[in-house]
Amino acid sequence: xxxxxxxxxxxxxxxxxxxxxxxxxxxxxxxxxxxxxxxxxxxxxxxxxxxxxxxxxxxxxxxxxxxxxxxxxxxxxxxxxxxxxxxxxxxxxxxxxxxxxxxxxxxxxxxxxxxxxxxxxxxxxxxxxxxxxxxxxxxxxxx
Amino acid sequence: xxxxxxxxxxxxxxxxxxxxxxxxxxxxxxxxxxxxxxxxxxxxxxxxxxxxxxxxxxxxxxxxxxxxxxxxxxxxxxxxxxxxxxxxxxxxxxxxxxxxxxxxxxxxxxxxxxxxxxxxxxxxxxxxxxxxxxxxxxxxxxx
Amino acid sequence: xxxxxxxxxxxxxxxxxxxxxxxxxxxxxxxxxxxxxxxxxxxxxxxxxxxxxxxxxxxxxxxxxxxxxxxxxxxxxxxxxxxxxxxxxxxxxxxxxxxxxxxxxxxxxxxxxxxxxxxxxxxxxxxxxxxxxxxxxxxxxxx
Amino acid sequence: xxxxxxxxxxxxxxxxxxxxxxxxxxxxxxxxxxxxxxxxxxxxxxxxxxxxxxxxxxxxxxxxxxxxxxxxxxxxxxxxxxxxxxxxxxxxxxxxxxxxxxxxxxxxxxxxxxxxxxxxxxxxxxxxxxxxxxxxxxxxxxx
Numbered sequence: 001x002x003x004x005x006x007x008x009x010x011x012x013x014x015x016x017x018x019x020x021x022x023x024x025x026x027x028x029x030x031x032x033x034x035x036x037x038x039x040x041x042x043x044x045x046x047x048x049x050x051x052x053x054x055x056x057x058x059x060x061x062x063x064x065x066x067x068x069x070x071x072x073x074x075x076x077x078x079x080x081x082x083x084x085x086x087x088x089x090x091x092x093x094x095x096x097x098x099x100x101x102x103x104x105x106x107x108x109x110x111x112x113x114x115x116x117x118x119x120x121x122x123x124x125x126x127x128x129x130x131x132x133x134x135x136x137x138x139x140x141x142x143x
Numbered sequence: 144x145x146x147x148x149x150x151x152x153x154x155x156x157x158x159x160x161x162x163x164x165x166x167x168x169x170x171x172x173x174x175x176x177x178x179x180x181x182x183x184x185x186x187x188x189x190x191x192x193x194x195x196x197x198x199x200x201x202x203x204x205x206x207x208x209x210x211x212x213x214x215x216x217x218x219x220x221x222x223x224x225x226x227x228x229x230x231x232x233x234x235x236x237x238x239x240x241x242x243x244x245x246x247x248x249x250x251x252x253x254x255x256x257x258x259x260x261x262x263x264x265x266x267x268x269x270x271x272x273x274x275x276x277x278x279x280x281x282x283x284x285x286x
Numbered sequence: 287x288x289x290x291x292x293x294x295x296x297x298x299x300x301x302x303x304x305x306x307x308x309x310x311x312x313x314x315x316x317x318x319x320x321x322x323x324x325x326x327x328x329x330x331x332x333x334x335x336x337x338x339x340x341x342x343x344x345x346x347x348x349x350x351x352x353x354x355x356x357x358x359x360x361x362x363x364x365x366x367x368x369x370x371x372x373x374x375x376x377x378x379x380x381x382x383x384x385x386x387x388x389x390x391x392x393x394x395x396x397x398x399x400x401x402x403x404x405x406x407x408x409x410x411x412x413x414x415x416x417x418x419x420x421x422x423x424x425x426x427x428x429x
Numbered sequence: 430x431x432x433x434x435x436x437x438x439x440x441x442x443x444x445x446x447x448x449x450x451x452x453x454x455x456x457x458x459x460x461x462x463x464x465x466x467x468x469x470x471x472x473x474x475x476x477x478x479x480x481x482x483x484x485x486x487x488x489x490x491x492x493x494x495x496x497x498x499x500x501x502x503x504x505x506x507x508x509x510x511x512x513x514x515x516x517x518x519x520x521x522x523x524x525x526x527x528x529x530x531x532x533x534x535x536x537x538x539x540x541x542x543x544x545x546x547x548x549x550x551x552x553x554x555x556x557x558x559x560x561x562x563x564x565x566x567x568x569x570x571x572x
Binding site: 318340344345348353 | 447448449450453454455457458461476483485486487489490491492493496546548
């Protein structure tokens with residue numbers, strides 16, 4: 001059972017903006033990278049189109065504490081904070097050494113794809129559900 | 144005094160992902176496009192490096208209701224919902240025709256750049272503050 | 287018969303990098319925006335998945351003469367320079383006022399999608415071919 | 430003396446497009462990632478603003494042979510093919526296992542930043558030049 005995961009990452013030049021720091025739109029992408037790595041750690045891939053199931057994002061939020069700059073090395077820690085019938089909610093924390101950079105939350109929803117391309121909310125398949133559990137994030141503090 | 148603004152936008156191909164829809168990381172960028180257009184409407188540019196002032200994002204959140212696809216035309220409506228001594232908070236709503244696509248919130252903070260490149264929180268300059276006022280978003284509903 | 291097209295565009299903040307200019311990877315995207323607008327001008331959409339035909343890029347090149355900065359307005363002019371049995375080649379030129387910013391070339395290939403998701407080179411469908419012709423770019427000069 | 434470098438990379442979901450493959454605009458970014466890693470391998474950083482020197486891209490070209498998909502692992506091999514007084518030219522090759530994915534070329538130019546923010550072509554500083562040499566790419570073949 002997998003409940004959390006950490007990846008290390010270096011800032012690429014194309015992720016910076018004219019203010020000299022990573023553009024804020026990259027943080028949800030960093031969080032998704034960590035989520036996809038968490039799924040691989042659990043022996044799953046979130047993106048197999050042939051599975052007939054997809055995982056669109058229904059909510060995301062980030063708070064930004066300190067900037068990241070080109071070539072900074074940082075860590076993204078992601079944890080599952082709830083698993084519902086049809087939804088999974090994650091928290092993430094970005095740190096550079098001892099410096100807290102940002103924290104985020106993201107909720108994804110399980111959908112089945114209809115033959116016409118539309119998507120319909122669906123229960124999380126058992127083969128996914130049995131691999132994950134809620135993490136203990138008691139030490140993450142308030143933010 | 145400017146308090147809200149609308150822009151129309153078409154989905155570019157590079158904004159879509161392998162699920163066939165716009166990747167969720169684009170919505171904060173769409174919101175920033177609308178914010179920058181709001182500033183231009185007010186006779187300002189948010190990005191003049193020589194002003195010595197910057198506007199880093201300190202919080203962003205989005206809820207996603209319906210997907211956007213390649214070449215979809217949609218509208219982004221942005222409104223100022225609070226102006227503090229050092230911060231501005233916006234709400235945004237994305238619609239495609241009568242369909243609600245997403246809603247977002249974003250808080251930006253005024254900073255002064257020190258000679259060594261670091262940034263320090265600073266009061267919003269009068270020449271910015273006098274151009275903006277809080278919008279009436281009473282008709283936006285709960286979400 | 288459509289052979290060339292122009293779009294106007296403003297630089298978004300997220301397109302800039304820590305050098306204060308548009309990151310070079312955006313120029314192929316700008317060119318693709320102009321290409322997709324050229325197709326719409328011809329009454330076509332390059333991206334309908336149900337058409338069974340796709341247009342992957344097989345070659346792209348850019349030369350960069352002058353930088354673009356945040357909020358710069360510029361124009362992208364795209365022209366068809368050859369139409370083969372299975373390929374279309376374009377040229378593009380980016381200008382800001384009278385200043386030449388960049389020039390590019392891009393070749394796209396027509397493919398059919400097999401049921402297993404692989405792609406196979408295919409002749410350009412007549413309904414596409416009959417809408418396009420080669421442009422006169424005699425005034426574009428050597429670069 | 431450093432002349433070439435290899436990095437391994439996995440495709441992120443946000444790099445794919447609605448055709449189910451990596452959007453072509455990512456390949457120049459992959460090449461830049463390899464370039465920046467080559468510089469770090471040589472004990473340098475290409476992006477220190479305080480150096481007063483910058484390395485804008487003056488030309489880039491790519492040929493695309495096979496697509497990359499979500500979570501594909503691939504390798505980027507970059508090599509220096511010429512070092513002029515003011516310019517460095519690289520070649521890159523992307524492979525997934527034994528499959529050739531793409532090949533690219535990129536030329537970067539050394540510039541000094543003037544106090545007013547403009548850039549002026551400048552000789553490559555000795556502390557950079559002495560770390561690099563031209564690679565032997567005799568085994569790379571014609572493409």
